[in-house]
Amino acid sequence: MKRRTRTPTPNFGEIRALPVLGIRDVFEGDSIGDLIVDALALGGLRLHEGDIVVVKHKIVSKAEGRTVALDGVKPSAGAKGFAHKNGVDARVVELAMREAKNIVRKKRVLITETQHGLVCANSGVDLSNVDGGQTAVLLPVDPDRSAARIHRQLKKRTGLHIPVIIADSFGRPWREGLCEVAIGVAGMKVIHDYRGQRDPYGYRMHATEEAVADELACVAGLVCGKDSRIPACIIRGYPYRRGNGSAKQIVRPAEKDLFR
Amino acid sequence: MKRRTRTPTPNFGEIRALPVLGIRDVFEGDSIGDLIVDALALGGLRLHEGDIVVVKHKIVSKAEGRTVALDGVKPSAGAKGFAHKNGVDARVVELAMREAKNIVRKKRVLITETQHGLVCANSGVDLSNVDGGQTAVLLPVDPDRSAARIHRQLKKRTGLHIPVIIADSFGRPWREGLCEVAIGVAGMKVIHDYRGQRDPYGYRMHATEEAVADELACVAGLVCGKDSRIPACIIRGYPYRRGNGSAKQIVRPAEKDLFR
Numbered sequence: 001m002k003r004r005t006r007t008p009t010p011n012f013g014e015i016r017a018l019p020v021l022g023i024r025d026v027f028e029g030d031s032i033g034d035l036i037v038d039a040l041a042l043g044g045l046r047l048h049e050g051d052i053v054v055v056k057h058k059i060v061s062k063a064e065g066r067t068v069a070l071d072g073v074k075p076s077a078g079a080k081g082f083a084h085k086n087g088v089d090a091r092v093v094e095l096a097m098r099e100a101k102n103i104v105r106k107k108r109v110l111i112t113e114t115q116h117g118l119v120c121a122n123s124g125v126d127l128s129n130v131d132g133g134q135t136a137v138l139l140p141v142d143p144d145r146s147a148a149r150i151h152r153q154l155k156k157r158t159g160l161h162i163p164v165i166i167a168d169s170f171g172r173p174w175r176e177g178l179c180e181v182a183i184g185v186a187g188m189k190v191i192h193d194y195r196g197q198r199d200p201y202g203y204r205m206h207a208t209e210e211a212v213a214d215e216l217a218c219v220a221g222l223v224c225g226k227d228s229r230i231p232a233c234i235i236r237g238y239p240y241r242r243g244n245g246s247a248k249q250i251v252r253p254a255e256k257d258l259f260r
Numbered sequence: 261m262k263r264r265t266r267t268p269t270p271n272f273g274e275i276r277a278l279p280v281l282g283i284r285d286v287f288e289g290d291s292i293g294d295l296i297v298d299a300l301a302l303g304g305l306r307l308h309e310g311d312i313v314v315v316k317h318k319i320v321s322k323a324e325g326r327t328v329a330l331d332g333v334k335p336s337a338g339a340k341g342f343a344h345k346n347g348v349d350a351r352v353v354e355l356a357m358r359e360a361k362n363i364v365r366k367k368r369v370l371i372t373e374t375q376h377g378l379v380c381a382n383s384g385v386d387l388s389n390v391d392g393g394q395t396a397v398l399l400p401v402d403p404d405r406s407a408a409r410i411h412r413q414l415k416k417r418t419g420l421h422i423p424v425i426i427a428d429s430f431g432r433p434w435r436e437g438l439c440e441v442a443i444g445v446a447g448m449k450v451i452h453d454y455r456g457q458r459d460p461y462g463y464r465m466h467a468t469e470e471a472v473a474d475e476l477a478c479v480a481g482l483v484c485g486k487d488s489r490i491p492a493c494i495i496r497g498y499p500y501r502r503g504n505g506s507a508k509q510i511v512r513p514a515e516k517d518l519f520r
Contacts (some may be wrong), residue, residue: 014276014277014278015479015483016275108518109467109518111518118434119519127463128459128465128468129460132461132462132463133463171518171519173433173519174379174512174520175474175510176510176512176516177451178471179439179470179474180475190437191436192485197487199389200489201389203387203388203389203390203391205486207369209438210438211438214435215440216482218474218478219275219475219482222275222476223274223275226459227460249436252435257433258369258381259365259371259379259432259434260365260434
């Protein structure tokens with residue numbers, strides 16, 4: 001198949017976000033890349049050069065077997081205590097503690113730093129969109145690697161270089177509501193660095209690094225929703241920059257974090 | 261003019277984001293709504309029912325005269341000390357302090373809580389995309405009111421109900437890079453509240469409130485960029501919910517903030 005290495009250049013044109021409809025329930029061992037290509041084909045669609053695929057992390061975790069039946073989880077005394085005090089499920093607290101590298105906050109909900117360095121509620125452990133509350137889904141062990149795998153699957157099926165972003169929705173300080181963030185990335189740069197570049201008025205920008213992978217994840221939040229069985233979307237027309245980007249590059253080291 | 265009160269319903273279809281090209285430099289007293297409608301018309305485009313307009317805050321501030329010539333700013337001793345220690349412009353630090361309600365962090369850059377309750381670097385005071393570094397732009401005094409004004413201007417010109425989001429790019433804890441956030445909103449709900457609703461598997465969601473206004477702002481980050489004189493975009497196809505939404509509703513009160 002023809003290999004194109006050209007990086008799309010900025011066109012300042014329209015960006016389109018298309019939901020991938022008709023993806024069936026996902027089970028351990030499934031190829032997410034194949035499911036996406038097949039679902040698109042059923043709808044008469046196909047990937048184009050320049051497209052980005054954003055996948056909600058839940059189907060990735062399911063495909064990788066990162067699910068835990070709550071029945072089999074024995075909460076520790078600490079998890080039980082916290083759960084009792086705050087009216088939450090001790091088994092979820094237990095899983096969140098096991099998945100955590102650090103506990104960041106312990107007010108009502110556990111805010112943890114995961115093994116990946118992500119800071120979020122309950123280490124990303126979640127019961128929604130699985131099976132009605134019997135089974136918890138954990139984050140993928142290495143979401144960058146998961147994204148790279150899907151990227152390769154898409155390449156194999158289409159011959160195209162399609163960047164892949166794996167998204168989850170996180171709360172954040174100071175602001176209400178969740179926003180999607182990129183927890184795994186393959187095939188593109190995650191930060192658009194304007195530093196040193198001059199704006200149209202000749203001013204040299206020095207603090208402008210845009211977290212485009214997170215902004216692209218947010219587009220998936222808008223297109224996919226939470227209640228519609230749409231676990232992936234295509235973003236078409238965004239002039240991404242090719243590169244070995246990784247979601248780890250968006251995790252800010254504590255010593256660099258002016259907000260911490 | 262015909263008034264339509266129907267709230268668009270979810271269609272799970274495509275979302276399109278179109279840059280508004282050809283907006284000229286903005287000066288105090290300009291009508292942002294008129295500039296947008298005129299720029300669209302020049303490009304053969306017009307607003308449709310269901311569209312959302314996202315405007316980068318800088319042109320709003322310019323239209324409202326929220327600019328300060330740095331030459332005339334006399335920094336306090338405190339501002340000078342901080343600026344000297346950190347190699348930044350004392351006049352910008354001075355303006356940031358004047359615009360702040362609280363200083364949140366003081367490592368290298370001032371992180372402040374603005375009068376609006378927004379937490380960001382330098383109280384949002386910025387020199388880029390103005391005039392090459394002579395003039396600072398402050399945030400609008402009341403960005404929700406600014407959004408409402410643009411919303412009315414668009415209504416007057418088009419007869420349509422067009423929600424308006426005013427966006428700025430903020431840094432955040434734990435993650436690298438800036439993302440756009442909604443600092444002013446008119447004509448739509450800012451949070452999509454899934455709480456109490458069942459997912460397709462029958463599980464009742466209880467922690468899912470999505471900050472859709474921020475996610476829509478992020479789309480503008482992708483479409484508008486920082487160096488292309490594109491200060492606004494149209495988002496078409498997103499099934500927003502009508503309502504008296506306000507960016508203040510996205511500001512999380514300290515006592516509710518599990519992350520703080």
